[in-house]
Amino acid sequence: MQYKWIALSNTTIGVLMASINGTITIISLPAIFRGIDINPLTSFQYLLWILMGYNVVTATLLVTFGRLSDIYGRVRLYNLGFLIFTIGSILLSLTPNTGDTGALELIIFRIIQGIGGAFLFANSAAIITDAFPYNERGRALGINQIAALAGSLVGLILGGILSVIDWRLVFLVSVPVGVLGTVWSYTKLRETSKPNKSEKLDIPGNVTFGLGLVLILLGVTYGLLPYGDSQTGWGDPWVIASMAVGASLLVAFIFVERKVKYPMFRLELFKIRSFAAGNLASILRSFAYGGLMIMIIIFLQGIWLPLHGYSYSETPFWAGIYTIPLMVGFVSMGPISGYLSDKYGARVLATLGMVIVGIGFFLLTTLPYNFSYPEFALIIFLMGLGNGMFAAPNTSSIMSSVPAKHRGAASGMRATLQNTGQTASLALFFTIVILSLSATLPHDLASAVAQAGAPQLAPLAQKVPVTGALFAAFLGYNPVRALLANLPPNTIPASAIAVMEQRTWFPTAIAPAFMQALRNAFYIGGIMSFIAAIASALRGKRYIAEVESVEQSGT
Known part of the structure; x- marks a missing residue:
């Protein structure tokens, strides 16, 4: 088999697994909350974090992981992502406690999954682009993105079926796919790009960007919770402060990236019109x-x-x-x-x-x-x-x-x-x-x-x-x-x-x-x-x- 098809099939499995996990959790939330014995109607914060925590983590880490892959190798970090995601899935299926503790465990284990998902999402498109000639990339990326949406559909159906049997199966179903993908990626994928090991990680940029984005997304998440007599929390001083500090850090990040020798966010790429x-x-x-x-x-x-x-x-x-x-x-x-x-x-x-x-x-x-x-x-x-x-x-x-x-x-x-x-x-x-x-x-x-x-x-x-x-x-x-x-x-x-x-x-x-x-x-x-x-x-x-x-x- 030509290597380009190995790369496409493996990255497609990764995207499929990550997208199944997203929708299977959404559909299965009633069974999950019953399983850990918590009332979501009086625990909105847990519901929001299980829904949005995964996206907050991936959005925050994607640029950093993408930059790390240029330095240390895209395939190496992609493989690591498969492994971390699989570990997160195992932990979720084993969630030991119930009540508030169980809800917090679910959130933490979802964040571990999000870290693995960030490695996968940050590198899959780059690995496909490396493997395919320019006149075949559109078709390859189309197949890859079909897997993402097909995974969303499979997740909706699987969640409806498995959550009736046992809510833990909702997370356990990702494990065999994760193990298969991890073994296959470590044995079959190879590095076709040339890592820039002479470059260094942009610590100031990572800190300002990551913290700024986290604060904004935290503000956005808690802005949906009721505050005082208001139906939303956009008037909550903590939400306002979180959004303001986060926005200030992102503005500062632009100036930081103009000064550091090896920026994580390649602002010069935005000079390319496409x-x-x-x-x-x-x-x-x-x-x-x-x-x-x-x-x-x-x-x-x-x-x-x-x-x-x-x-x-x-x-x-x-x-x-x-x-x-x-x-x-x-x-x-x-x-x-x-x-x-x-x-x-x-x-x-x-x-x-x-x-x-x-x-x-x-x-x-x-x-x-x-x-x-x-x-x-x-x-x-x-x-x-x-x-x-x-x-x-x-x-x-x-x-x-x-x-x-x-x-x-x-x-x-x-x-x-x-x-x-x-x-x-x-x-x-x-x-x-x-x-x-x-x-x-x-x-x-x-x-x-x-x-x-x-x-x-x-x-x-x-x-x-x-x-x-x-x-x-x-x-x-x-x-x-x-x-x-x-x-x-x-x-x-x-x-x-x-x-x-x-x-x-x-x-x-x-x-x-x-x-x-x-x-x-x-x-x-x-x-x-x-x-x-x-x-x-x-x-x-x-x-x-x-x-x-x-x-x-x-x-």
Whole structure:
């Protein structure tokens, strides 16, 4: 077998494993929280950290690991990533404690996984770029990114099946894949790049960048938690301070990188038009698209599926099934767009892809809350097609535009911007939805409980935290039971309780407010998608670093 196919297959396994782990955890959270005996509706901080901690860690470490791979070898650090990720998976499956301690253990073990994932993500695109000639990279990267989305789909289905059997299997399933990938990577992958061992690690840059990004992402995460009388924590002095100090450190980082001899963040790469425009389009796309899946899953689980006869315990699994058209759209277009970009370049394909995604966002705003599924499926399939048209050509354009000796740093920079955008997108979408819901949801719930025959419950319904209702829907819990559990027995007439515990009562009560909140988020997503399309169009004509280098040396 030619080495390029060995490199592609191994990096594809790594991406597949990491992406399966992401969605399998999301779908399995109700079973995981029951397994460690903790109520997520009163422990939002644990829920957020299990959801977002992995992304925070990977986003923070990607550039550093990419730079280290240029110094010590991409394959060596990629192999280490496989090993660390597998160890993290084993630890998660063995989580020994329950309650708050068990939740903290899960978060710590997820962070270990995130460290391994950062090694994998930082180096996979660079290893593929090294192994494939420039006229085949688009197709190879398309296949690699299909594995990422296919892994997301597999994770949704596996999570729904395994979490019913035993929540520990959700993490244990990654172990055989991790062991296989670790052995294969250590025995088959070889270093095709030339490590720059004479260069040194940029300690000041690593400290300012890592600490600055961590503080910003911490602020973003805790900004989603209620603070005082507010539904969000954006007014919390600690959140404001974290964001301000983090932003100051990132500004300082730019000046540090201009002074150090061996910078970790190769700012000069942004002088390359294809690199700069491609990364700008990528982070804008991540802002627009990164929170789409979770918003759709929350809506399906909390409203649409219960209205169509599914119990709350079933909705996490079926939400994954009903989002398959989004994955199918991406998978069907990914290799085609990669192949076409090898022949014609990335500019037209990537730009058109983001235009299609933007149109899809605006089409989603036209749907009623009790929409027809074929119409919804067609829209998200269209968005998957657009995303597939963008992803591989854009990545190929970015990676082909940089000199071979800087591919590790470039891959880390690209992945950092993408992961940071995705994490910020989750926070942005959650914030938009929470703020939109807080304006109407308390009144809607109070009116609904009064009409159900329990007017004495209206004051309590008005005080239900929007975050609680949102995460209850996300986790497949019946929020009404949680609400009634806070009342003395025999306070509410049995007839009113019977009405409120009907499967369709809560979804119908919150649906109008929830749908309007989602529309606001989708409008923002559509606008950012069109801006990403403009950035993509500004990348200019096709630019391939090694071809330009050969042509210049020959003149």
